[in-house]
Amino acid sequence: MATLQLHDLVKRFGDTEVIKGVDLDVEDREFVVFVGPSGCGKSTLMRMIAGLESASEGDILIDGQRMNDVGPADRGLAMVFQSYALYPHMSVADNMGFSMRLAGVPKAERRAKVLEAARILQLEPLLERKPKALSGGQRQRVAIGRAIVRNPGIFLFDEPLSNLDAALRVQMRIELARLHEELDATMIYVTHDQIEAMTMADKIVVLHDGVVEQVGSPMALYHHPRNRFVAGFIGSPTMNFFAVEVAGLDAEGVRVTLPGGGQCVVPVDGSRVQQAATLELGIRPEHLRLDDAGPLGGTIQVLERLGGQTSLYIETDGGLVTLMADGDVAYRVHDPVRFGFDASRAHLFDAEGLACESLKAHPLASLTRQDNRVSPQAAP
Amino acid sequence: MSMSRQPMASRHALPVKQLLLTLLAWSVAFVIFFPILWMVLTGFKTETAAIADPSFIFSPTLESYQAVQARSGYARFAINSVAVAFGSTLLALLIAIPSAYAMAFLPTKRTKGTLLWMLSTKMLPPVGVLVPIYLIFRDVGLLDTRTGLILVYTLMNLPIVVWMLYTFFKDMPKDILEAGRMDGASTFQEVWYLLLPLTLPGIASTGLLSVILSWNEAFWSLNLTSSKAAPLTAYIASFSSPEGLFWAKLSAASTMAIAPILILGWMTQKQMVRGLTFGAVK
Numbered sequence: 001m002a003t004l005q006l007h008d009l010v011k012r013f014g015d016t017e018v019i020k021g022v023d024l025d026v027e028d029r030e031f032v033v034f035v036g037p038s039g040c041g042k043s044t045l046m047r048m049i050a051g052l053e054s055a056s057e058g059d060i061l062i063d064g065q066r067m068n069d070v071g072p073a074d075r076g077l078a079m080v081f082q083s084y085a086l087y088p089h090m091s092v093a094d095n096m097g098f099s100m101r102l103a104g105v106p107k108a109e110r111r112a113k114v115l116e117a118a119r120i121l122q123l124e125p126l127l128e129r130k131p132k133a134l135s136g137g138q139r140q141r142v143a144i145g146r147a148i149v150r151n152p153g154i155f156l157f158d159e160p161l162s163n164l165d166a167a168l169r170v171q172m173r174i175e176l177a178r179l180h181e182e183l184d185a186t187m188i189y190v191t192h193d194q195i196e197a198m199t200m201a202d203k204i205v206v207l208h209d210g211v212v213e214q215v216g217s218p219m220a221l222y223h224h225p226r227n228r229f230v231a232g233f234i235g236s237p238t239m240n241f242f243a244v245e246v247a248g249l250d251a252e253g254v255r256v257t258l259p260g261g262g263q264c265v266v267p268v269d270g271s272r273v274q275q276a277a278t279l280e281l282g283i284r285p286e287h288l289r290l291d292d293a294g295p296l297g298g299t300i301q302v303l304e305r306l307g308g309q310t311s312l313y314i315e316t317d318g319g320l321v322t323l324m325a326d327g328d329v330a331y332r333v334h335d336p337v338r339f340g341f342d343a344s345r346a347h348l349f350d351a352e353g354l355a356c357e358s359l360k361a362h363p364l365a366s367l368t369r370q371d372n373r374v375s376p377q378a379a380p
Numbered sequence: 381m382s383m384s385r386q387p388m389a390s391r392h393a394l395p396v397k398q399l400l401l402t403l404l405a406w407s408v409a410f411v412i413f414f415p416i417l418w419m420v421l422t423g424f425k426t427e428t429a430a431i432a433d434p435s436f437i438f439s440p441t442l443e444s445y446q447a448v449q450a451r452s453g454y455a456r457f458a459i460n461s462v463a464v465a466f467g468s469t470l471l472a473l474l475i476a477i478p479s480a481y482a483m484a485f486l487p488t489k490r491t492k493g494t495l496l497w498m499l500s501t502k503m504l505p506p507v508g509v510l511v512p513i514y515l516i517f518r519d520v521g522l523l524d525t526r527t528g529l530i531l532v533y534t535l536m537n538l539p540i541v542v543w544m545l546y547t548f549f550k551d552m553p554k555d556i557l558e559a560g561r562m563d564g565a566s567t568f569q570e571v572w573y574l575l576l577p578l579t580l581p582g583i584a585s586t587g588l589l590s591v592i593l594s595w596n597e598a599f600w601s602l603n604l605t606s607s608k609a610a611p612l613t614a615y616i617a618s619f620s621s622p623e624g625l626f627w628a629k630l631s632a633a634s635t636m637a638i639a640p641i642l643i644l645g646w647m648t649q650k651q652m653v654r655g656l657t658f659g660a661v662k
């Protein structure tokens with residue numbers, strides 16, 4: 001149970017600035033996920049919160065207390081490392097009990113806490129084993145157990161599942177979500193994995209080059225990306241972008257001319273755009289639909305059938321476009337296709353890459369993970 | 381010796397090639413070992429047989445050993461050797477572990493340079509600093525003391541010990557130490573509970589090497605000690621000067637001098653090889 005605030009946090013290694021002024025508010029019991037491309041500073045930011053790296057500038061507050069000069073063990077948080085970082089020469093029980101041993105907790109109490117954590121994580125039969133004799137998933141659980149026994153207010157996870165195979169990852173993901181509920185703790189989680197981010201987060205923090213691009217619920221990020229980077233980063237496959245020209249502005253939104261001459265009205269705030277300016281239109285592959293009368297067209301370059309869905313990679317005048325279609329579409333490679341989209345699904349980005357604000361918020365944009373648990377009938 | 385492992389490594393080679401390689405390995409081992417063998421054999425000869433034409437065939441006798449024993453206490457020198465070799469090793473490890481920790485885990489721009497510079501001091505011929513060290517030792521009363529010898533040996537081995545420990549520590553995953561820090565370990569606890577147990581093979585082989593180097597050292601022991609603190613190397617040397625050259629006695633004394641370290645080395649050879657090739661084969 002703890003809150004976390006970062007104020008204008010900066011980290012420099014020598015002359016290179018790696019974290020460039022990060023502000024963040026994490027509420028009690030929130031599950032916050034850091035995502036971003038490799039090297040953007042996710043681990044560095046997390047290590048600064050943990051106290052393993054010092055802050056060059058700015059403040060780290062936990063429960064309102066400035067923690068910059070407090071040692072890692074005294075910040076009331078625990079970290080699970082990507083490599084697990086178990087102590088190879090200690091048994092599972094000793095691994096989990098190490099922090100208490102250092103703190104001089106009596107043996108019986110230590111044992112009880114270790115057993116409790118082992119119960120939560122189903123590690124009881126393995127307590128006397130050495131890490132060497134465990135599978136990847138079991139090691140992961142021991143690493144989590146080591147964090148749990150410290151009873152931290154904040155859990156930090158740095159890509160904890162990236163060394164596991166796909167099936168185990170799904171299982172651990174579910175287990176972590178369950179754990180979050182059971183432990184009532186604040187969790188901060190770094191991942192590369194879109195699905196982990198979308199499914200586990202209350203709040204996603206998109207980092208890029210040491211800067212926070214956007215903070216929001218998964219659905220807010222998906223439906224209302226603040227800029228082109230977030231639009232391209234969240235969602236898989238990646239959003240398609242076309243250059244379009246502003247043909248008119250009205251109360252409905254911005255009228256744009258698509259490549260190929262078609263027009264549509266995107267329902268966004270046009271107060272910042274000028275007549276005849278060139279903008280970028282973004283539309284997700286799953287929001288494009290095959291339509292013989294559609295305004296866009298091209299030739300299929302690659303076709304990937306996944307069973308339930310088919311991905312079409314279409315060469316158009318505006319570049320390569322990805323389209324997610326039904327699993328049963330009858331097209332083949334090199335077939336010409338036409339397609340269109342619902343303009344309310346489209347996004348417009350100005351020359352700086354900033355998104356024009358939607359005139360109408362998506363109904364799910366303010367949805368939190370908690371809301372998923374409430375049945376629609378019970379909702380007011 | 382580790383040479384005998386050769387056939388294992390080339391298990392899939394042609395039998396003839398394998399045989400040749402084995403023969404070669406044994407020959408090299410024999411050439412290296414021959415002087416020691418010859419010394420041991422000579423120790424069991426009579427003085428006349430020892431200076432006669434070299435021969436493997438002779439009637440072994442303990443005559444020389446008895447003579448050596450009768451003359452002066454082997455034990456006194458041996459005790460000095462043990463004290464000095466282990467004392468200096470302990471002191472070197474005590475200094476080197478914190479240094480290597482700092483260099484491996486908290487490196488600065490100058491760490492690499494410092495390491496190389498430390499090693500470069502080993503290129504200086506020791507005789508170059510004999511006079512200053514002798515004078516200093518004389519003035520502070522360290523001549524012919526074990527403490528003095530321990531200090532000199534510690535300084536002599538420190539560069540190698542730091543360097544070796546540094547490479548072992550570098551191989552240790554940093555995450556584990558950070559996990560320890562998150563768990564509340566102080567720097568000392570981090571070293572004591574995590575670093576030392578996990579790098580023990582490396583520390584052991586480093587210590588062993590330091591013991592061996594100190595044990596066999598003759599230059600400083602001959603120049604800085606005379607009787608009280610003289611180790612076994614001085615004991616051997618004492619057989620060549622006052623009584624002329626008595627090959628058999630000299631050999632017997634040498635055999636007795638190297639026997640303990642040879643046995644120690646033999647008992648720990650697995651550990652040694654593992655330590656010295658740690659990181660290279662992982």
Ligand SMILES: Nc1ncnc2c1ncn2[C@@H]1O[C@H](COP(=O)(O)OP(=O)(O)OP(=O)(O)O)[C@@H](O)[C@H]1O
Pocket residue numbers: 013018036037038039040041042043044045192
């Ligand atoms: N100790 C360090 N010294 C110098 N530069 C560093 C150090 N640690 C990290 N960096 C640099 O900081 C940047 C951010 O690194 P960081 O590990 O935080 O990235 P990341 O977002 O976690 O990437 P990944 O997804 O690959 O784990 C990188 O460019 C990295 O090279």
Ligand SMILES: [Mg+2]
Pocket residue numbers: 042043044
């Ligand atoms: Mg990282």
